[in-house]
Amino acid sequence: MNLAQTGAGARDTARRHPLLRDVLLAVGVVGMALVTDSPGQAPRGTTTDDVMGFALGMLAVAARRRFNRVALGACVGAAIVFLARDGQQQPMLTGAIALLLYTYAARTDRRKAWLIAGGIAVLLFLGGLLREASEGDNIGLLAWLGVGASIGDATRSRRAYIAEVEERARRAEQSRDEEARLRVVQERLRIARELHDVVAHHIAVIKVQASGAKHVLAHRPDRAGPALDHISRAADTALKEMASVVGLLRNSPDVDETTGLGTEPTRGLVRLPQLVDSFTTAGLRVECHQVGEARDLPVLVDMAAYRIAQEALTNAQKYGDGAARLTIHYTPETVTLDITNAIGAPTARHGSGYGILGMRERAAANAGTLRAGPCGPGRFAVHAKLPAPAREAAQ
Structure with a gap:
Protein backbone atom coordinates (compact mmCIF):
# COMPACT_ATOMS: atom_id res chain seq x y z
CA MET A 1 0.00 0.00 0.00
CA GLU A 173 -31.83 22.05 -12.57
CA GLN A 174 -35.38 21.87 -11.24
CA SER A 175 -36.39 24.81 -13.45
CA ARG A 176 -34.83 23.11 -16.48
CA ASP A 177 -36.68 19.88 -15.69
CA GLU A 178 -39.97 21.73 -15.24
CA GLU A 179 -39.41 23.68 -18.44
CA ALA A 180 -38.62 20.46 -20.30
CA ARG A 181 -41.77 18.82 -18.95
CA LEU A 182 -43.81 21.89 -19.90
CA ARG A 183 -42.41 21.82 -23.41
CA VAL A 184 -43.23 18.13 -23.72
CA VAL A 185 -46.82 18.80 -22.62
CA GLN A 186 -47.12 21.75 -25.02
CA GLU A 187 -45.71 19.67 -27.86
CA ARG A 188 -48.15 16.86 -27.13
CA LEU A 189 -51.03 19.33 -27.22
CA ARG A 190 -49.75 20.82 -30.47
CA ILE A 191 -49.45 17.40 -32.10
CA ALA A 192 -52.89 16.36 -30.86
CA ARG A 193 -54.38 19.61 -32.17
CA GLU A 194 -52.66 19.25 -35.54
CA LEU A 195 -53.72 15.62 -36.00
CA HIS A 196 -57.28 16.48 -34.97
CA ASP A 197 -57.47 19.27 -37.53
CA VAL A 198 -55.92 17.09 -40.26
CA VAL A 199 -58.05 14.03 -39.63
CA ALA A 200 -61.41 15.52 -38.65
CA HIS A 201 -62.08 17.38 -41.90
CA HIS A 202 -61.02 14.61 -44.26
CA ILE A 203 -62.77 11.88 -42.30
CA ALA A 204 -65.94 13.98 -42.38
CA VAL A 205 -65.65 14.29 -46.17
CA ILE A 206 -64.99 10.56 -46.51
CA LYS A 207 -68.01 9.78 -44.35
CA VAL A 208 -70.34 11.95 -46.42
CA GLN A 209 -69.05 10.55 -49.72
CA ALA A 210 -69.20 6.98 -48.42
CA SER A 211 -72.81 7.47 -47.38
CA GLY A 212 -73.60 8.90 -50.83
CA ALA A 213 -71.80 6.06 -52.58
CA LYS A 214 -73.72 3.51 -50.53
CA HIS A 215 -76.98 5.14 -51.52
CA VAL A 216 -76.29 5.38 -55.24
CA LEU A 217 -74.87 1.86 -55.48
CA ALA A 218 -78.31 0.47 -54.73
CA HIS A 219 -80.07 2.59 -57.38
CA ARG A 220 -77.57 4.13 -59.82
CA PRO A 221 -74.31 2.17 -59.72
CA ASP A 222 -72.94 4.21 -62.64
CA ARG A 223 -72.87 7.33 -60.41
CA ALA A 224 -70.88 5.74 -57.59
CA GLY A 225 -67.58 6.41 -59.36
CA PRO A 226 -67.32 10.18 -58.58
CA ALA A 227 -68.10 9.58 -54.91
CA LEU A 228 -65.41 6.93 -54.70
CA ASP A 229 -62.97 9.28 -56.44
CA HIS A 230 -63.68 11.93 -53.82
CA ILE A 231 -63.12 9.37 -51.06
CA SER A 232 -59.80 8.39 -52.61
CA ARG A 233 -58.63 12.01 -52.96
CA ALA A 234 -59.70 12.89 -49.40
CA ALA A 235 -57.93 9.86 -47.97
CA ASP A 236 -54.80 10.64 -50.00
CA THR A 237 -54.78 14.25 -48.78
CA ALA A 238 -55.27 13.14 -45.19
CA LEU A 239 -52.37 10.69 -45.47
CA LYS A 240 -50.10 13.37 -46.95
CA GLU A 241 -50.91 15.89 -44.23
CA MET A 242 -50.42 13.29 -41.50
CA ALA A 243 -47.08 12.35 -43.08
CA SER A 244 -46.13 16.02 -43.00
CA VAL A 245 -46.96 16.26 -39.30
CA VAL A 246 -45.05 13.08 -38.50
CA GLY A 247 -42.16 14.31 -40.63
CA LEU A 248 -41.87 17.42 -38.48
CA LEU A 249 -41.38 15.13 -35.49
CA ARG A 250 -38.89 12.76 -37.09
CA ASN A 251 -36.66 15.23 -38.88
CA SER A 252 -34.51 18.12 -37.72
CA PRO A 253 -36.19 21.48 -37.10
CA ASP A 254 -34.76 22.98 -40.30
CA VAL A 255 -34.03 20.44 -43.04
CA ASP A 256 -35.03 16.91 -43.91
CA GLU A 257 -31.76 14.95 -44.11
CA THR A 258 -33.07 12.52 -46.72
CA THR A 259 -34.88 14.90 -49.05
CA GLY A 260 -33.16 18.18 -48.29
CA LEU A 261 -36.56 19.86 -48.03
CA GLY A 262 -37.34 22.35 -45.32
CA THR A 263 -39.89 21.48 -42.68
CA GLU A 264 -41.39 24.95 -42.27
CA PRO A 265 -45.21 24.93 -42.07
CA THR A 266 -47.00 25.02 -45.43
CA ARG A 267 -48.63 28.34 -46.21
CA GLY A 268 -52.26 28.14 -45.14
CA LEU A 269 -54.76 30.58 -46.65
CA VAL A 270 -53.46 30.07 -50.19
CA ARG A 271 -55.05 26.60 -49.92
CA LEU A 272 -58.41 28.03 -48.87
CA PRO A 273 -60.03 27.65 -52.34
CA GLN A 274 -59.13 23.93 -52.39
CA LEU A 275 -60.52 23.61 -48.86
CA VAL A 276 -63.81 25.23 -49.87
CA ASP A 277 -64.01 22.98 -52.95
CA SER A 278 -63.60 19.88 -50.79
CA PHE A 279 -66.47 21.02 -48.57
CA THR A 280 -68.59 21.81 -51.59
CA THR A 281 -67.94 18.33 -52.93
CA ALA A 282 -68.96 16.92 -49.55
CA GLY A 283 -72.29 18.79 -49.74
CA LEU A 284 -71.61 21.94 -47.72
CA ARG A 285 -72.45 25.19 -49.46
CA VAL A 286 -69.83 27.76 -48.47
CA GLU A 287 -70.35 31.45 -49.21
CA CYS A 288 -66.95 33.18 -49.14
CA HIS A 289 -66.31 36.92 -48.76
CA GLN A 290 -63.07 38.88 -48.49
CA VAL A 291 -62.67 42.37 -47.04
CA GLY A 292 -59.42 44.17 -47.74
CA GLU A 293 -56.55 43.15 -49.99
CA ALA A 294 -55.13 39.70 -49.43
CA ARG A 295 -51.44 39.69 -48.46
CA ASP A 296 -48.76 37.44 -47.08
CA LEU A 297 -49.17 36.75 -43.38
CA PRO A 298 -46.62 35.59 -40.80
CA VAL A 299 -46.18 31.86 -41.25
CA LEU A 300 -47.65 30.72 -37.94
CA VAL A 301 -50.58 33.14 -38.17
CA ASP A 302 -51.28 32.00 -41.74
CA MET A 303 -51.33 28.35 -40.69
CA ALA A 304 -53.49 29.08 -37.63
CA ALA A 305 -56.01 31.01 -39.74
CA TYR A 306 -56.26 28.13 -42.19
CA ARG A 307 -56.74 25.53 -39.46
CA ILE A 308 -59.37 27.65 -37.70
CA ALA A 309 -61.31 28.03 -40.95
CA GLN A 310 -60.98 24.29 -41.61
CA GLU A 311 -62.22 23.31 -38.16
CA ALA A 312 -65.07 25.83 -38.14
CA LEU A 313 -66.32 24.64 -41.56
CA THR A 314 -65.98 21.01 -40.45
CA ASN A 315 -68.19 21.75 -37.45
CA ALA A 316 -70.64 23.56 -39.74
CA GLN A 317 -70.79 20.47 -41.94
CA LYS A 318 -71.29 18.12 -39.00
CA TYR A 319 -73.79 20.10 -36.97
CA GLY A 320 -75.23 22.65 -39.40
CA ASP A 321 -77.95 22.63 -42.02
CA GLY A 322 -75.65 22.30 -45.06
CA ALA A 323 -74.67 25.97 -45.56
CA ALA A 324 -72.03 28.28 -44.04
CA ARG A 325 -70.67 31.79 -44.58
CA LEU A 326 -66.94 32.55 -44.38
CA THR A 327 -65.62 36.12 -44.21
CA ILE A 328 -61.93 37.06 -44.12
CA HIS A 329 -61.05 40.64 -43.19
CA TYR A 330 -57.49 41.91 -43.82
CA THR A 331 -56.18 45.03 -42.05
CA PRO A 332 -52.59 46.32 -41.81
CA GLU A 333 -52.31 44.88 -38.28
CA THR A 334 -54.69 41.91 -38.10
CA VAL A 335 -56.55 39.24 -40.00
CA THR A 336 -60.09 38.39 -38.86
CA LEU A 337 -62.15 35.31 -39.68
CA ASP A 338 -65.93 35.02 -39.22
CA ILE A 339 -67.65 31.68 -39.91
CA THR A 340 -71.40 31.41 -39.32
CA ASN A 341 -73.91 28.67 -40.00
CA ALA A 342 -77.41 27.66 -39.06
CA ILE A 343 -77.64 25.01 -36.37
CA GLY A 344 -79.02 21.70 -37.60
CA ALA A 345 -81.36 19.27 -35.91
CA PRO A 346 -80.79 18.81 -32.17
CA THR A 347 -80.07 15.12 -32.64
CA ALA A 348 -77.03 15.98 -34.73
CA ARG A 349 -75.43 18.22 -32.12
CA HIS A 350 -72.92 16.12 -30.29
CA GLY A 351 -69.16 16.13 -30.11
CA SER A 352 -66.09 16.09 -27.86
CA GLY A 353 -65.53 19.86 -27.86
CA TYR A 354 -61.86 19.43 -28.78
CA GLY A 355 -62.36 21.24 -32.06
CA ILE A 356 -63.36 24.54 -30.43
CA LEU A 357 -60.69 24.06 -27.76
CA GLY A 358 -58.08 23.55 -30.48
CA MET A 359 -59.17 26.72 -32.28
CA ARG A 360 -58.87 28.72 -29.07
CA GLU A 361 -55.42 27.28 -28.42
CA ARG A 362 -54.26 28.17 -31.93
CA ALA A 363 -55.50 31.72 -31.55
CA ALA A 364 -53.94 32.10 -28.09
CA ALA A 365 -50.62 30.68 -29.33
CA ASN A 366 -50.46 33.56 -31.81
CA ALA A 367 -51.55 36.24 -29.30
CA GLY A 368 -55.01 36.34 -30.84
CA THR A 369 -58.57 35.84 -29.60
CA LEU A 370 -61.38 33.51 -30.57
CA ARG A 371 -65.08 33.42 -29.69
CA ALA A 372 -67.31 30.49 -30.59
CA GLY A 373 -70.96 30.01 -29.67
CA PRO A 374 -74.57 30.79 -30.57
CA CYS A 375 -75.01 34.21 -32.16
CA GLY A 376 -78.74 34.39 -32.33
CA PRO A 377 -81.76 32.16 -32.77
CA GLY A 378 -80.61 28.96 -34.47
CA ARG A 379 -77.19 30.21 -35.56
CA PHE A 380 -73.63 29.47 -34.54
CA ALA A 381 -70.62 31.74 -35.12
CA VAL A 382 -66.85 31.54 -34.84
CA HIS A 383 -64.97 34.86 -34.66
CA ALA A 384 -61.15 34.78 -34.67
CA LYS A 385 -58.87 37.82 -34.60
CA LEU A 386 -55.14 37.24 -35.12
CA PRO A 387 -52.40 39.89 -35.02
CA ALA A 388 -50.61 39.96 -38.39
CA PRO A 389 -48.53 43.15 -38.80
CA ALA A 390 -47.67 43.71 -42.44
CA ARG A 391 -44.07 44.68 -41.53
CA GLU A 392 -43.45 41.27 -39.89
CA ALA A 393 -44.75 39.41 -42.93
CA ALA A 394 -42.47 41.52 -45.13
CA GLN A 395 -39.47 40.58 -43.01
Whole structure:
Protein backbone atom coordinates (compact mmCIF):
# COMPACT_ATOMS: atom_id res chain seq x y z
CA MET A 1 0.00 0.00 0.00
CA ASN A 2 1.55 3.34 -1.07
CA LEU A 3 1.50 6.66 0.75
CA ALA A 4 -1.45 8.06 -1.25
CA GLN A 5 -3.61 5.03 -0.42
CA THR A 6 -2.66 5.30 3.23
CA GLY A 7 -3.63 8.98 3.29
CA ALA A 8 -6.94 8.26 1.55
CA GLY A 9 -7.69 5.51 4.06
CA ALA A 10 -6.93 7.81 6.96
CA ARG A 11 -9.23 10.53 5.58
CA ASP A 12 -12.02 8.03 5.07
CA THR A 13 -11.63 6.76 8.64
CA ALA A 14 -11.70 10.33 9.96
CA ARG A 15 -14.91 11.08 8.06
CA ARG A 16 -16.59 7.95 9.42
CA HIS A 17 -15.45 8.54 13.02
CA PRO A 18 -15.66 12.27 13.85
CA LEU A 19 -15.11 11.66 17.58
CA LEU A 20 -11.79 9.95 16.89
CA ARG A 21 -10.81 12.89 14.72
CA ASP A 22 -11.64 15.34 17.51
CA VAL A 23 -9.62 13.34 20.03
CA LEU A 24 -6.58 13.33 17.77
CA LEU A 25 -7.05 17.03 17.12
CA ALA A 26 -7.24 17.68 20.85
CA VAL A 27 -4.03 15.76 21.46
CA GLY A 28 -2.28 17.71 18.73
CA VAL A 29 -3.44 21.22 19.66
CA VAL A 30 -3.24 20.91 23.43
CA GLY A 31 -0.06 18.84 23.31
CA MET A 32 1.63 21.46 21.10
CA ALA A 33 0.63 24.17 23.57
CA LEU A 34 2.01 22.06 26.41
CA VAL A 35 5.52 21.83 24.96
CA THR A 36 5.59 25.43 23.73
CA ASP A 37 7.10 28.01 26.11
CA SER A 38 5.99 31.60 26.22
CA PRO A 39 8.29 34.09 24.45
CA GLY A 40 10.95 35.60 26.72
CA GLN A 41 10.50 32.98 29.44
CA ALA A 42 12.87 30.22 30.45
CA PRO A 43 11.70 26.63 29.95
CA ARG A 44 9.71 25.33 32.87
CA GLY A 45 8.81 21.86 33.96
CA THR A 46 5.38 20.28 33.81
CA THR A 47 3.19 21.12 36.80
CA THR A 48 -0.04 19.74 38.18
CA ASP A 49 -1.88 22.70 36.67
CA ASP A 50 -0.43 21.78 33.28
CA VAL A 51 -1.72 18.24 33.57
CA MET A 52 -5.14 19.48 34.67
CA GLY A 53 -5.22 22.01 31.83
CA PHE A 54 -4.15 19.33 29.37
CA ALA A 55 -6.89 16.95 30.52
CA LEU A 56 -9.59 19.63 30.51
CA GLY A 57 -8.48 20.94 27.12
CA MET A 58 -8.57 17.44 25.63
CA LEU A 59 -12.05 16.74 26.96
CA ALA A 60 -13.35 20.12 25.78
CA VAL A 61 -11.97 19.75 22.25
CA ALA A 62 -13.21 16.15 22.01
CA ALA A 63 -16.71 17.35 22.99
CA ARG A 64 -16.69 20.49 20.83
CA ARG A 65 -19.29 19.20 18.33
CA ARG A 66 -22.01 18.20 20.79
CA PHE A 67 -21.31 20.45 23.79
CA ASN A 68 -19.54 23.43 22.28
CA ARG A 69 -20.92 26.16 24.53
CA VAL A 70 -20.54 24.10 27.71
CA ALA A 71 -16.95 23.16 26.81
CA LEU A 72 -16.12 26.75 25.89
CA GLY A 73 -17.53 28.08 29.17
CA ALA A 74 -15.66 25.42 31.17
CA CYS A 75 -12.35 26.23 29.51
CA VAL A 76 -12.76 29.98 29.98
CA GLY A 77 -13.73 29.50 33.63
CA ALA A 78 -10.76 27.21 34.28
CA ALA A 79 -8.41 29.66 32.55
CA ILE A 80 -9.65 32.49 34.79
CA VAL A 81 -9.25 30.32 37.90
CA PHE A 82 -5.67 29.36 37.00
CA LEU A 83 -4.87 32.98 36.15
CA ALA A 84 -6.31 34.27 39.43
CA ARG A 85 -4.49 31.64 41.50
CA ASP A 86 -1.04 31.51 39.85
CA GLY A 87 -0.97 34.67 37.76
CA GLN A 88 -0.13 32.56 34.69
CA GLN A 89 -2.11 31.64 31.61
CA GLN A 90 -2.38 27.98 30.70
CA PRO A 91 -1.32 27.60 27.03
CA MET A 92 -3.20 24.29 26.80
CA LEU A 93 -6.46 26.01 27.70
CA THR A 94 -5.68 28.94 25.40
CA GLY A 95 -5.29 26.54 22.45
CA ALA A 96 -8.49 24.70 23.39
CA ILE A 97 -10.42 27.99 23.71
CA ALA A 98 -9.19 29.09 20.26
CA LEU A 99 -10.35 25.81 18.69
CA LEU A 100 -13.70 25.96 20.49
CA LEU A 101 -14.14 29.54 19.26
CA TYR A 102 -13.43 28.32 15.73
CA THR A 103 -16.20 25.71 16.06
CA TYR A 104 -18.63 28.22 17.56
CA ALA A 105 -17.95 30.86 14.88
CA ALA A 106 -18.35 28.25 12.13
CA ARG A 107 -21.84 27.40 13.41
CA THR A 108 -23.34 30.77 14.31
CA ASP A 109 -23.67 34.17 12.68
CA ARG A 110 -20.83 36.65 12.51
CA ARG A 111 -22.22 39.08 15.10
CA LYS A 112 -22.66 36.49 17.84
CA ALA A 113 -19.28 34.90 17.11
CA TRP A 114 -17.35 38.13 17.44
CA LEU A 115 -19.32 39.22 20.52
CA ILE A 116 -18.43 35.98 22.30
CA ALA A 117 -14.82 36.12 21.12
CA GLY A 118 -14.49 39.75 22.19
CA GLY A 119 -16.04 39.06 25.58
CA ILE A 120 -13.67 36.14 26.26
CA ALA A 121 -10.66 38.17 25.11
CA VAL A 122 -11.59 41.08 27.39
CA LEU A 123 -12.04 38.79 30.41
CA LEU A 124 -8.75 36.97 29.97
CA PHE A 125 -6.81 40.09 28.96
CA LEU A 126 -8.04 42.10 31.97
CA GLY A 127 -7.35 39.12 34.22
CA GLY A 128 -3.80 38.97 32.87
CA LEU A 129 -3.31 42.69 33.47
CA LEU A 130 -4.62 42.45 37.04
CA ARG A 131 -2.34 39.52 37.83
CA GLU A 132 0.54 41.23 36.04
CA ALA A 133 0.96 38.52 33.42
CA SER A 134 3.68 39.09 30.85
CA GLU A 135 2.96 41.27 27.82
CA GLY A 136 3.87 38.37 25.54
CA ASP A 137 1.26 36.15 27.18
CA ASN A 138 -1.47 38.77 26.73
CA ILE A 139 -0.61 39.45 23.09
CA GLY A 140 -0.35 35.74 22.37
CA LEU A 141 -3.73 35.18 24.00
CA LEU A 142 -5.40 37.82 21.80
CA ALA A 143 -3.69 36.39 18.72
CA TRP A 144 -4.91 32.84 19.43
CA LEU A 145 -8.48 33.97 20.06
CA GLY A 146 -8.52 36.22 16.99
CA VAL A 147 -7.16 33.48 14.74
CA GLY A 148 -9.71 30.95 16.00
CA ALA A 149 -12.68 33.29 15.55
CA SER A 150 -11.46 34.52 12.15
CA ILE A 151 -10.94 31.04 10.70
CA GLY A 152 -14.31 29.91 12.06
CA ASP A 153 -16.06 32.93 10.53
CA ALA A 154 -14.33 32.32 7.19
CA THR A 155 -15.33 28.66 7.30
CA ARG A 156 -18.94 29.57 8.00
CA SER A 157 -18.95 32.07 5.12
CA ARG A 158 -17.46 29.51 2.76
CA ARG A 159 -19.99 26.86 3.76
CA ALA A 160 -22.84 29.33 3.34
CA TYR A 161 -21.54 30.31 -0.10
CA ILE A 162 -21.20 26.68 -1.19
CA ALA A 163 -24.69 25.90 0.13
CA GLU A 164 -26.12 28.87 -1.78
CA VAL A 165 -24.35 27.85 -4.98
CA GLU A 166 -25.61 24.28 -4.61
CA GLU A 167 -29.15 25.53 -3.92
CA ARG A 168 -29.03 27.74 -6.99
CA ALA A 169 -27.77 24.83 -9.06
CA ARG A 170 -30.55 22.63 -7.69
CA ARG A 171 -33.18 25.25 -8.47
CA ALA A 172 -31.75 25.80 -11.93
CA GLU A 173 -31.83 22.05 -12.57
CA GLN A 174 -35.38 21.87 -11.24
CA SER A 175 -36.39 24.81 -13.45
CA ARG A 176 -34.83 23.11 -16.48
CA ASP A 177 -36.68 19.88 -15.69
CA GLU A 178 -39.97 21.73 -15.24
CA GLU A 179 -39.41 23.68 -18.44
CA ALA A 180 -38.62 20.46 -20.30
CA ARG A 181 -41.77 18.82 -18.95
CA LEU A 182 -43.81 21.89 -19.90
CA ARG A 183 -42.41 21.82 -23.41
CA VAL A 184 -43.23 18.13 -23.72
CA VAL A 185 -46.82 18.80 -22.62
CA GLN A 186 -47.12 21.75 -25.02
CA GLU A 187 -45.71 19.67 -27.86
CA ARG A 188 -48.15 16.86 -27.13
CA LEU A 189 -51.03 19.33 -27.22
CA ARG A 190 -49.75 20.82 -30.47
CA ILE A 191 -49.45 17.40 -32.10
CA ALA A 192 -52.89 16.36 -30.86
CA ARG A 193 -54.38 19.61 -32.17
CA GLU A 194 -52.66 19.25 -35.54
CA LEU A 195 -53.72 15.62 -36.00
CA HIS A 196 -57.28 16.48 -34.97
CA ASP A 197 -57.47 19.27 -37.53
CA VAL A 198 -55.92 17.09 -40.26
CA VAL A 199 -58.05 14.03 -39.63
CA ALA A 200 -61.41 15.52 -38.65
CA HIS A 201 -62.08 17.38 -41.90
CA HIS A 202 -61.02 14.61 -44.26
CA ILE A 203 -62.77 11.88 -42.30
CA ALA A 204 -65.94 13.98 -42.38
CA VAL A 205 -65.65 14.29 -46.17
CA ILE A 206 -64.99 10.56 -46.51
CA LYS A 207 -68.01 9.78 -44.35
CA VAL A 208 -70.34 11.95 -46.42
CA GLN A 209 -69.05 10.55 -49.72
CA ALA A 210 -69.20 6.98 -48.42
CA SER A 211 -72.81 7.47 -47.38
CA GLY A 212 -73.60 8.90 -50.83
CA ALA A 213 -71.80 6.06 -52.58
CA LYS A 214 -73.72 3.51 -50.53
CA HIS A 215 -76.98 5.14 -51.52
CA VAL A 216 -76.29 5.38 -55.24
CA LEU A 217 -74.87 1.86 -55.48
CA ALA A 218 -78.31 0.47 -54.73
CA HIS A 219 -80.07 2.59 -57.38
CA ARG A 220 -77.57 4.13 -59.82
CA PRO A 221 -74.31 2.17 -59.72
CA ASP A 222 -72.94 4.21 -62.64
CA ARG A 223 -72.87 7.33 -60.41
CA ALA A 224 -70.88 5.74 -57.59
CA GLY A 225 -67.58 6.41 -59.36
CA PRO A 226 -67.32 10.18 -58.58
CA ALA A 227 -68.10 9.58 -54.91
CA LEU A 228 -65.41 6.93 -54.70
CA ASP A 229 -62.97 9.28 -56.44
CA HIS A 230 -63.68 11.93 -53.82
CA ILE A 231 -63.12 9.37 -51.06
CA SER A 232 -59.80 8.39 -52.61
CA ARG A 233 -58.63 12.01 -52.96
CA ALA A 234 -59.70 12.89 -49.40
CA ALA A 235 -57.93 9.86 -47.97
CA ASP A 236 -54.80 10.64 -50.00
CA THR A 237 -54.78 14.25 -48.78
CA ALA A 238 -55.27 13.14 -45.19
CA LEU A 239 -52.37 10.69 -45.47
CA LYS A 240 -50.10 13.37 -46.95
CA GLU A 241 -50.91 15.89 -44.23
CA MET A 242 -50.42 13.29 -41.50
CA ALA A 243 -47.08 12.35 -43.08
CA SER A 244 -46.13 16.02 -43.00
CA VAL A 245 -46.96 16.26 -39.30
CA VAL A 246 -45.05 13.08 -38.50
CA GLY A 247 -42.16 14.31 -40.63
CA LEU A 248 -41.87 17.42 -38.48
CA LEU A 249 -41.38 15.13 -35.49
CA ARG A 250 -38.89 12.76 -37.09
CA ASN A 251 -36.66 15.23 -38.88
CA SER A 252 -34.51 18.12 -37.72
CA PRO A 253 -36.19 21.48 -37.10
CA ASP A 254 -34.76 22.98 -40.30
CA VAL A 255 -34.03 20.44 -43.04
CA ASP A 256 -35.03 16.91 -43.91
CA GLU A 257 -31.76 14.95 -44.11
CA THR A 258 -33.07 12.52 -46.72
CA THR A 259 -34.88 14.90 -49.05
CA GLY A 260 -33.16 18.18 -48.29
CA LEU A 261 -36.56 19.86 -48.03
CA GLY A 262 -37.34 22.35 -45.32
CA THR A 263 -39.89 21.48 -42.68
CA GLU A 264 -41.39 24.95 -42.27
CA PRO A 265 -45.21 24.93 -42.07
CA THR A 266 -47.00 25.02 -45.43
CA ARG A 267 -48.63 28.34 -46.21
CA GLY A 268 -52.26 28.14 -45.14
CA LEU A 269 -54.76 30.58 -46.65
CA VAL A 270 -53.46 30.07 -50.19
CA ARG A 271 -55.05 26.60 -49.92
CA LEU A 272 -58.41 28.03 -48.87
CA PRO A 273 -60.03 27.65 -52.34
CA GLN A 274 -59.13 23.93 -52.39
CA LEU A 275 -60.52 23.61 -48.86
CA VAL A 276 -63.81 25.23 -49.87
CA ASP A 277 -64.01 22.98 -52.95
CA SER A 278 -63.60 19.88 -50.79
CA PHE A 279 -66.47 21.02 -48.57
CA THR A 280 -68.59 21.81 -51.59
CA THR A 281 -67.94 18.33 -52.93
CA ALA A 282 -68.96 16.92 -49.55
CA GLY A 283 -72.29 18.79 -49.74
CA LEU A 284 -71.61 21.94 -47.72
CA ARG A 285 -72.45 25.19 -49.46
CA VAL A 286 -69.83 27.76 -48.47
CA GLU A 287 -70.35 31.45 -49.21
CA CYS A 288 -66.95 33.18 -49.14
CA HIS A 289 -66.31 36.92 -48.76
CA GLN A 290 -63.07 38.88 -48.49
CA VAL A 291 -62.67 42.37 -47.04
CA GLY A 292 -59.42 44.17 -47.74
CA GLU A 293 -56.55 43.15 -49.99
CA ALA A 294 -55.13 39.70 -49.43
CA ARG A 295 -51.44 39.69 -48.46
CA ASP A 296 -48.76 37.44 -47.08
CA LEU A 297 -49.17 36.75 -43.38
CA PRO A 298 -46.62 35.59 -40.80
CA VAL A 299 -46.18 31.86 -41.25
CA LEU A 300 -47.65 30.72 -37.94
CA VAL A 301 -50.58 33.14 -38.17
CA ASP A 302 -51.28 32.00 -41.74
CA MET A 303 -51.33 28.35 -40.69
CA ALA A 304 -53.49 29.08 -37.63
CA ALA A 305 -56.01 31.01 -39.74
CA TYR A 306 -56.26 28.13 -42.19
CA ARG A 307 -56.74 25.53 -39.46
CA ILE A 308 -59.37 27.65 -37.70
CA ALA A 309 -61.31 28.03 -40.95
CA GLN A 310 -60.98 24.29 -41.61
CA GLU A 311 -62.22 23.31 -38.16
CA ALA A 312 -65.07 25.83 -38.14
CA LEU A 313 -66.32 24.64 -41.56
CA THR A 314 -65.98 21.01 -40.45
CA ASN A 315 -68.19 21.75 -37.45
CA ALA A 316 -70.64 23.56 -39.74
CA GLN A 317 -70.79 20.47 -41.94
CA LYS A 318 -71.29 18.12 -39.00
CA TYR A 319 -73.79 20.10 -36.97
CA GLY A 320 -75.23 22.65 -39.40
CA ASP A 321 -77.95 22.63 -42.02
CA GLY A 322 -75.65 22.30 -45.06
CA ALA A 323 -74.67 25.97 -45.56
CA ALA A 324 -72.03 28.28 -44.04
CA ARG A 325 -70.67 31.79 -44.58
CA LEU A 326 -66.94 32.55 -44.38
CA THR A 327 -65.62 36.12 -44.21
CA ILE A 328 -61.93 37.06 -44.12
CA HIS A 329 -61.05 40.64 -43.19
CA TYR A 330 -57.49 41.91 -43.82
CA THR A 331 -56.18 45.03 -42.05
CA PRO A 332 -52.59 46.32 -41.81
CA GLU A 333 -52.31 44.88 -38.28
CA THR A 334 -54.69 41.91 -38.10
CA VAL A 335 -56.55 39.24 -40.00
CA THR A 336 -60.09 38.39 -38.86
CA LEU A 337 -62.15 35.31 -39.68
CA ASP A 338 -65.93 35.02 -39.22
CA ILE A 339 -67.65 31.68 -39.91
CA THR A 340 -71.40 31.41 -39.32
CA ASN A 341 -73.91 28.67 -40.00
CA ALA A 342 -77.41 27.66 -39.06
CA ILE A 343 -77.64 25.01 -36.37
CA GLY A 344 -79.02 21.70 -37.60
CA ALA A 345 -81.36 19.27 -35.91
CA PRO A 346 -80.79 18.81 -32.17
CA THR A 347 -80.07 15.12 -32.64
CA ALA A 348 -77.03 15.98 -34.73
CA ARG A 349 -75.43 18.22 -32.12
CA HIS A 350 -72.92 16.12 -30.29
CA GLY A 351 -69.16 16.13 -30.11
CA SER A 352 -66.09 16.09 -27.86
CA GLY A 353 -65.53 19.86 -27.86
CA TYR A 354 -61.86 19.43 -28.78
CA GLY A 355 -62.36 21.24 -32.06
CA ILE A 356 -63.36 24.54 -30.43
CA LEU A 357 -60.69 24.06 -27.76
CA GLY A 358 -58.08 23.55 -30.48
CA MET A 359 -59.17 26.72 -32.28
CA ARG A 360 -58.87 28.72 -29.07
CA GLU A 361 -55.42 27.28 -28.42
CA ARG A 362 -54.26 28.17 -31.93
CA ALA A 363 -55.50 31.72 -31.55
CA ALA A 364 -53.94 32.10 -28.09
CA ALA A 365 -50.62 30.68 -29.33
CA ASN A 366 -50.46 33.56 -31.81
CA ALA A 367 -51.55 36.24 -29.30
CA GLY A 368 -55.01 36.34 -30.84
CA THR A 369 -58.57 35.84 -29.60
CA LEU A 370 -61.38 33.51 -30.57
CA ARG A 371 -65.08 33.42 -29.69
CA ALA A 372 -67.31 30.49 -30.59
CA GLY A 373 -70.96 30.01 -29.67
CA PRO A 374 -74.57 30.79 -30.57
CA CYS A 375 -75.01 34.21 -32.16
CA GLY A 376 -78.74 34.39 -32.33
CA PRO A 377 -81.76 32.16 -32.77
CA GLY A 378 -80.61 28.96 -34.47
CA ARG A 379 -77.19 30.21 -35.56
CA PHE A 380 -73.63 29.47 -34.54
CA ALA A 381 -70.62 31.74 -35.12
CA VAL A 382 -66.85 31.54 -34.84
CA HIS A 383 -64.97 34.86 -34.66
CA ALA A 384 -61.15 34.78 -34.67
CA LYS A 385 -58.87 37.82 -34.60
CA LEU A 386 -55.14 37.24 -35.12
CA PRO A 387 -52.40 39.89 -35.02
CA ALA A 388 -50.61 39.96 -38.39
CA PRO A 389 -48.53 43.15 -38.80
CA ALA A 390 -47.67 43.71 -42.44
CA ARG A 391 -44.07 44.68 -41.53
CA GLU A 392 -43.45 41.27 -39.89
CA ALA A 393 -44.75 39.41 -42.93
CA ALA A 394 -42.47 41.52 -45.13
CA GLN A 395 -39.47 40.58 -43.01
